[in-house]
Amino acid sequence: MQISRSMEYAVRSLVYLASSNKPLSLRQIAKGENIPAPYLAKIMRVLVNGKIVNSTKGRNGGYFLLSPPQKIALYDLYIxxxxKEKLLPCFENASFCPAGKNCSQKIVWFKIEKAVMDAFKKVSLKEMVNKNKLRKVKYERSFNQIT
Amino acid sequence: MQISRSMEYAVRSLVYLASSNKPLSLRQIAKGENIPAPYLAKIMRVLVNGKIVNSTKGRNGGYFLLSPPQKIALYDLYIxxxxKEKLLPCFENASFCPAGKNCSQKIVWFKIEKAVMDAFKKVSLKEMVNKNKLRKVKYERSFNQIT
DNA sequence: ATAAAATGGACTTGCTAAGTCCACTTTTAA
DNA sequence: TTAAAAGTGGACTTAGCAAGTCCATTTTAT
Structure with missing residues (x-):
């Protein structure tokens, strides 16, 4: 059980964005976070459609957060x-399980699932940004080299 | 993020075993839980090596729990x-992340990881067995047909 | 002896996450 | 007004690994 690379990239990119006071281009984020640019493009589209970030096209365009970091929960990214919000394969494909709907195991799985979801709901981007001003400075230096 | 099929099969097989008062053969479990037998064989080997079950060979051989169900936590199966006990890819492959070791995001990920692990630690096999005596009866009927 | 069981490990298959590519639109600086 | 720099959409490829198979071996009860 593991977080997808996409989710990890998304989190890192958003933390990166949260540390900036101006929109950042795909290239800037990709370079700064060491993420393959074409793949990041795909991820950013998801974030735009998901109303987490917005974008402007053309020269000087880029991405920026739509809400303050403390309003963005990791759960928003999770979904x-x-x-597959469901932890268990049997939830998706009930035909597998001979017990069908009257399965006492489900109750337990649901409990676990809820605990996991709650863990993601409790954390906002803000918790991931604040503590390292060092990184922020480093990143801003990188910007200057790029632009 | 999803539980592996292996883990699901393992849980179901163990619940099945917990409902029986005698050792059950691979075939019996596979049939009863509708799991491909050769694949289940692989899973049972992991459970034997992991000291969750024990086995006897030869005629009338089979598998049985090494501990009472309330002593077997889902966490034992999880590991x-x-x-990959680590939820995040970056934990495995630190080189990916430009922030390296001094990464404030890690602290947050660890929190989430701990919450997830705790959720699995809290649940024992017993919680998954008790409630459906119906299934038990049904299974025992199946045994009779098979043996 | 033989049939029924587990064991070990090499092998194959199939799914899907991860990553690429390209044609297109929008914007703006020169 | 045009070229370069940005995002967009979607089809496509690659690669890794979970899921599943197979077979040769060992063990044991009858």
């Missing part, structure tokens, strides 16, 4: 990138 | 079947 965008880990579509 | 056997979801080897």
């Amino acid at each position: 965008l990138f880990e579509k | 056997l079947f979801e080897k």
Whole structure:
């Protein structure tokens, strides 16, 4: 059981965005976070459609957060990138399980699932940004080299 | 993020075993839980090596729990079947992340990871067995047909 | 002896996450 | 007004690994 690379990239990109006071281009984010640019493009589209970020086209265009970091929960990203909200395969494909609907195991799985979801709901982007001003400075230096 | 099929099969097989008062053969479990027998064989080996069950060979051989169900936590299975105990890819492959070791995001990920692990630690096999005596009866009937 | 069981490990298959590519639109600086 | 720099959409490829198979071996009860 593991977080997808997409989700990880998304989180890192958003933290990166949250540390900036101006929109950042795909290239800037990709370079700064060491993420393959074409793949990041795909991820950013998901974030745009998911109303997490917005974008402007053309020269000087880029991406920016639509809400302040403390309003963006990791759970919001979870549902965008880990579509299978259900931890268990049997939830998706009930035919597998001979017990069908009257399965006492489900109750337990649901409990676990809820605990996991709650863990993601409790954390906002803000918790991931604040503590390292060092990184922010480093990144801003990188911007200057790029632009 | 999803539980592996292996883990699901393992849980179901163990619940099945917990409902029986005698050792059950691979075939019996596979049939009863509708799991491909050769694949289940692989899973049972992991459970034997992991000291969750024990086995006897030869005629009338089979598998049985090594501990009472309330002593077997889902977490014990988690560490056997979801080897990547770490939720995040970056934990495995630190080189990906430009922030390296001094990464404030890690602290947050660890929190989430702990919450997930705790959820699995809290649940024992017993919670998954008790409630459906119906299934037990049904299964025992199946045994009779098979043996 | 033989049939029924587990064991070990090499092998194949299939799914899907991860990543690429390209044609297109929008914007703006020169 | 045009060229370069940005995002968009979607089809496509690659690669890794979970899921599943197979077979040769060992063990044991009858």
